[in-house]
Amino acid sequence: MLDINFIRDNLELVKKAAHNKQIDEGLIDRLILIDDRRRELVSIFDDLRSQRNRAAKKRDVPLGKEIKIKLQELEPQLKNVQKEYQQLMLQVPNLPSKDTPIGETDQDNRLVESWGQPRNFDFTPQDHIALGKKLDLIDLEKGAVTSGFRGYYLKNSAAKLHFAVLFYAWQKIIEAGFTPMVPPTILREFALVGSGHFPFFKEDVYQIANPGYLVDEKETGESEYLAGTAEPSLLAYFANTTLKEADLPIRVAGWTSCYRSEAGSYGRDTQGIYRVHEFAKVEQVVLCQNDYQISDQWLEKMKDISTQILKDLELPYQVVQVCTGDMGAGKRKMYDINTWMPSRNSYSETHSDSNLTDWQSRRLNIRYQNKQGERVFVHALNNTVLASPRILIAILENFQEKDGSIIIPQVLKNLVGADKISA
């Protein structure tokens, strides 16, 4: 969410941001019209309430009754306008940074960093599906039987590797000074509205059927949702709080299961464990001062933490700066970290590093008192530390040997308790 006064003062900038992010620019015009109406109604209300308060003070019962009726008549109008205003405000995108490439799809992302070389195999490499089958590591058939489309079982060394690589990342992010947290994954709506997952990605979020409804379908309260990342719950931890500037930067890391319905991606990446409905992820979140220079520095630092882990794992990667059309509405600047996956013959997305400035903190009301004594919204950032099993594709495929075995990356050998996986 942006400040309404900022939007009004910078209409063309905001419209341009919407245009470049492929969001309907008409939204901004509708918002301004509604806000005009809202301001008009609010001042009428302020005036009537002022009269009412004065009448009450004078114990003027007839005048009070008269004003009360007027207010009651106008109230539905104000409520409707405010509701519509809120809905529109939630859709206004953040402004992308000046150095963000303008583009429409991931084809327009800009390569900014490259490490390692794709391995030249002196034999025909197998994909993780074949390797997983031969070494009894991944069972997609049973996964589909038990869980449905995109279900999977990790078995034996793959199950060990899954936790080993996550735990390795977990240790690294703690060493980097982040506070480890195991946050909830069953979330109330406000957390997802706050992070910006709602309304933009609502179709990708699983809604839990039972809470919210009784057997007779009467609503009992708000619905709950399964989180697709720890980001909303880590941010919501600080919702409606005023921090002290000395508390910043706040650095937290969450290890959670992640759930994604992948509605809208039918037919994409249907093979193997690349795009699945549930996975595990260690996520890093930073809250810092409301200062672009500081938050952009954190974006770089968070990127470096994640890429260092890929270096430790000896996995070739590339970092791309994501273009306007491929970044979310709330983002100012974003990097994707893509790891080499031989079977896909490409660097494929394994991490996503974003600076959302105060777009989320305004939704969640996360502020701090600055040195001047003012209360201002924090800047919020998040990045993947490591997600599995997707990363296992890179590990299994890059470390395979001619004899069909797989070498365990050096840094994981102790955690897995083996040097290699063989039949």
Added chain:
RNA sequence: GGAGGAGUCGCUUAGUGGCCCAUAGCACAGGUUUGCUAAACCUGCGAGCCUUACGGCUCACGAGGGUUCGAAUCCCUCCUCCUCCGCCA
């Protein structure tokens, strides 16, 4: 699942239908004083609107409804926390 208690501006806190358009302390910010620091004193310190300014107005007492001319205060629903009982890991 059942029974009680509680939620007031970052923290602590006053307040039980009009004297509350919410009290006080701490923290924080600005100022006065001042070798330095501290102390003391003054001002500000939840959100918004109008105003060049002076100043004025509205909203906010966990959330949403309701009663009333008037609600922090009374009623209803919900959320959160605490205590106790029951059940379960």
